[in-house]
Amino acid sequence: MNKTIILNSRPVGKPQQSDFKMIEEEMPEIKDGEILLKTKFVSVDPYLRGRMSDAKSYVPPFELQKAMSSGVVAEVTESQNDQFKVGDFVSGMLEWKEFQNSNGENLLKINDQLAPLSNYLGVLGMTGLTAYFGLTEIGKPQKGETIVVSGAAGAVGNIVGQIGKILGCRVIGIAGTDEKVELLKSKFGFDDAINYNTNKDMTKAIAEVCPDGVDVYYDNVGGTISDSVHANINRLGRIIVCGAISAYNDTSIPQGPRVEHFLIRKSVLMQGFIVSNYAENFPDGMKQLSQWLSEEKLHSEETIVEGFDNIPQAFLNLFEGKNTGKMIVKI
Amino acid sequence: MNKTIILNSRPVGKPQQSDFKMIEEEMPEIKDGEILLKTKFVSVDPYLRGRMSDAKSYVPPFELQKAMSSGVVAEVTESQNDQFKVGDFVSGMLEWKEFQNSNGENLLKINDQLAPLSNYLGVLGMTGLTAYFGLTEIGKPQKGETIVVSGAAGAVGNIVGQIGKILGCRVIGIAGTDEKVELLKSKFGFDDAINYNTNKDMTKAIAEVCPDGVDVYYDNVGGTISDSVHANINRLGRIIVCGAISAYNDTSIPQGPRVEHFLIRKSVLMQGFIVSNYAENFPDGMKQLSQWLSEEKLHSEETIVEGFDNIPQAFLNLFEGKNTGKMIVKI
Numbered sequence A, B: 001m002n003k004t005i006i007l008n009s010r011p012v013g014k015p016q017q018s019d020f021k022m023i024e025e026e027m028p029e030i031k032d033g034e035i036l037l038k039t040k041f042v043s044v045d046p047y048l049r050g051r052m053s054d055a056k057s058y059v060p061p062f063e064l065q066k067a068m069s070s071g072v073v074a075e076v077t078e079s080q081n082d083q084f085k086v087g088d089f090v091s092g093m094l095e096w097k098e099f100q101n102s103n104g105e106n107l108l109k110i111n112d113q114l115a116p117l118s119n120y121l122g123v124l125g126m127t128g129l130t131a132y133f134g135l136t137e138i139g140k141p142q143k144g145e146t147i148v149v150s151g152a153a154g155a156v157g158n159i160v161g162q163i164g165k166i167l168g169c170r171v172i173g174i175a176g177t178d179e180k181v182e183l184l185k186s187k188f189g190f191d192d193a194i195n196y197n198t199n200k201d202m203t204k205a206i207a208e209v210c211p212d213g214v215d216v217y218y219d220n221v222g223g224t225i226s227d228s229v230h231a232n233i234n235r236l237g238r239i240i241v242c243g244a245i246s247a248y249n250d251t252s253i254p255q256g257p258r259v260e261h262f263l264i265r266k267s268v269l270m271q272g273f274i275v276s277n278y279a280e281n282f283p284d285g286m287k288q289l290s291q292w293l294s295e296e297k298l299h300s301e302e303t304i305v306e307g308f309d310n311i312p313q314a315f316l317n318l319f320e321g322k323n324t325g326k327m328i329v330k331i
Helices: A046-053 A117-121 A127-139 A154-166 A178-186 A202-210 A223-230 A260-265 A275-294 A308-318 B048-052 B116-120 B125-139 B155-166 B180-185 B202-209 B223-230 B259-265 B275-293 B310-319
Strands: A001-007 A022-023 A037-045 A067-078 A087-097 A099-102 A108-110 A146-150 A171-175 A192-195 A215-219 A235-239 A254-259 A267-270 A302-306 A325-331 B003-009 B020-024 B035-041 B070-080 B089-095 B098-103 B108-110 B146-150 B172-175 B193-194 B214-219 B234-243 B253-258 B267-271 B304-307 B327-331
Touching: A001 A308, A022 A308, A037 A087, A037 A117, A037 A308, A067 A117, A087 A099, A087 A117, A108 A117, A108 B275, A117 A302, A117 A325, A127 A154, A127 A215, A127 A235, A127 A275, A146 A154, A146 A223, A146 A260, A154 A171, A154 A215, A154 B310, A171 A178, A171 A202, A171 A302, A178 A192, A192 A202, A202 A223, A215 A223, A223 A235, A235 B259, A260 B234, A260 B267, A267 B259, A302 A308, A308 A325, A308 B155, A325 B180, B020 B310, B035 B089, B035 B116, B035 B310, B070 B116, B089 B098, B089 B116, B116 B304, B116 B327, B125 B155, B125 B214, B125 B234, B125 B275, B146 B155, B146 B223, B155 B214, B172 B180, B172 B202, B180 B193, B214 B223, B223 B234, B223 B253, B304 B310, B310 B327
Parallel strands: A146 A171, A146 A215, A171 A192, A215 A235, A235 A267, A302 A325, B146 B172, B146 B214, B172 B193, B214 B234, B234 B267, B304 B327
Antiparallel strands: A001 A022, A037 A067, A037 A099, A037 A325, A067 A087, A087 A108, A254 B253, A267 B267, B003 B020, B035 B070, B035 B098, B035 B327, B070 B089, B089 B108
C-alpha cells in the first residue's frame, strides 16, 4: 500500500494535526511515457499555510480530501520514459505520497554527486532562489550597506544573511532564541543578531546594532518585529517583503501602524514578491548559488525530520520556530 | 513696512490661524550682488504641515518666530546683481514676506510670455514635476493599464490623471465632492471618478469602475481610502506613495490593515518619494510638461486666493479639501 497525506479540513487560525489525514492508496502503476517516483525528501514551507485556505492567492488552494503537495526530491524506481532511467534523482512540486507516477513534466534532474539531495529543496532549491533574487533584485544591496533580516535563522533568512556577507554588507539577524542568535553569529557570519523574545524594546535594540541605520530589510515575518525595523530604516531604504509568518494563521487582516508616512518621509521602497516572478533567471541563480556552495562561501543549514508520517508535524513546527534553516522531512 | 508671516506655535493636530502670526518688518535693503524681490504668488502645500512640526523629516522644520517659506513667484524690483534685471520674474523657495532680498541663488528665471506666472507654482513647478516623476518613474504605466488616483482633484492628483490619459491609460479619480467628481470627468478627461464621501463601500465602488483591477495607484491621501484601493490592486501592481494628507494632522501614527500580506500575494510595489529625488531630471520633466501644456493636452487648474493676509487661511483650507487643483495665493 502507498501512504498518502491529504488535506482533511481547512484550518481556522493555527493548523492542527487533524487538518491532515493519512490514507493508504493502491500502489500506482505507470503507463507508457511515465515514471514511478519514490519520495526521498519532502520540503515543508510556511507558504503552504496559504494554500490550505481557500482564499484567492497566487497559487490555487489545495483541494479538500486530495493529497497535499510541496517541493519533493524523489528517485526514479521504474521508467517507461526515455528521459529518465531507474536510479535518477529528480526534484519538483510533487504530492505527499510514498510513491507516485509522473510523465516527467516540470521535473528537474538533480545530481547527488554535486550536493546532498536535500540541498535541492533548500539552498539549491526555491529557498535559496527566494533568498537570492529577493535580496539582489529588490534589495540591490551596495557594499558597506546594512542589511537586517527577520526570521534570520529560518530557511530563507540564513541564506539571505550569508549572501549579504558575500556581497560585502553589514548583516544583522533577528531570531527567536538565544541559540539561534548564537548560531547566526558563529556559523553564518552575521555581524550581530537580536533575540526578539528577550528584547523588550526592539526599536532600540536594532538602533544599537545598526548605528548607521538600516538600508535593506529582508522581511520574512511581518508584524511588530517589522515595525521596529521600519523605525530604523534609512532614506532610500528597500524593504523586501518575502514572508509574513507572524500573520499566516490570523483569521483577519492584522492591524498595525500605517506605513505611508515613513515611506514618503524616507523615500522607501516596499516590494512583495514570489520567487516564480524570476523564473526565467533561475538557471543563473542556481549557478551562482552552486558556485558559492562549492567554494564554501555558502553553508547549507537544514533541520531534518525523519519519517513520512511526520510530514504534518514538521510543517506545524514551522509556526513554533522549531527549525533552524530549511525544514525537510527525510523519508 | 513689510508684512511677514511667521510660525507662531507648532500645531498639535489640525493647524489653526493662531499657529501663524503676521508681523511688520522694516523694508529690506539690498547689498552689492543682491536683488529685491516683490512677492507675486505664494504656493501653499500639504507638505508644509510636516515642517511646522519639529519631528525629523526630509526637510528641516520651520523655526518658531521665524518666517514661513514655500514656493514663491516674485518680481525683481531692484537689482545689484548682473544676472537679474528689474522686471524679471523668478520662482524659488522664498519666505512669506511682501518683499525680500536674495543673492539670486536657487532662483529660477521664468517667462510670463510662455505661461501665466502662477503656473510655475503648479503644473510647471514642483506640483507638476511631482505628478510626472511619481507616475512615470515609479508607476511606469503601460498603455491600457488602469490607474487610480486619490486626491484626484487636488494639485498633484489632477495632473497625474491627465498624464495618465496622455499615456493611454484608463484613469479613475477619487475625490470628496460631487462637483469635483464631475470636474474630473468633464474637464480633466478622467474615465470615471468616485466620491468617497457618498460611497459607503469604497472597495466595491472601485471594483465596479475598475473591472480589470488596478495596475497603478497614485496615492495622495492614505488612510481608509487607500485600503479600498489596495483591495483591488492587481498582481505586479505599483503604488506610488506621494502623500498622506489624511494623516498629516494626526498626533500619533494611525493604525490600519498591515500591507505585507497583499504585497506578497500580488507581488506589489509600494514606493514613497519626494520630488527632489529626481532633481537632476527636472529640466526634462519641465520640458515635457511645457510641451503638453502648449499642445493643450494638459490643462492647468488652480484655486487662486487673493491677498497676502490670506496665506494662512489658504493653507488651512487644504485640509478641508476646499481647493481644486493647485492652491495659490495671489498677492
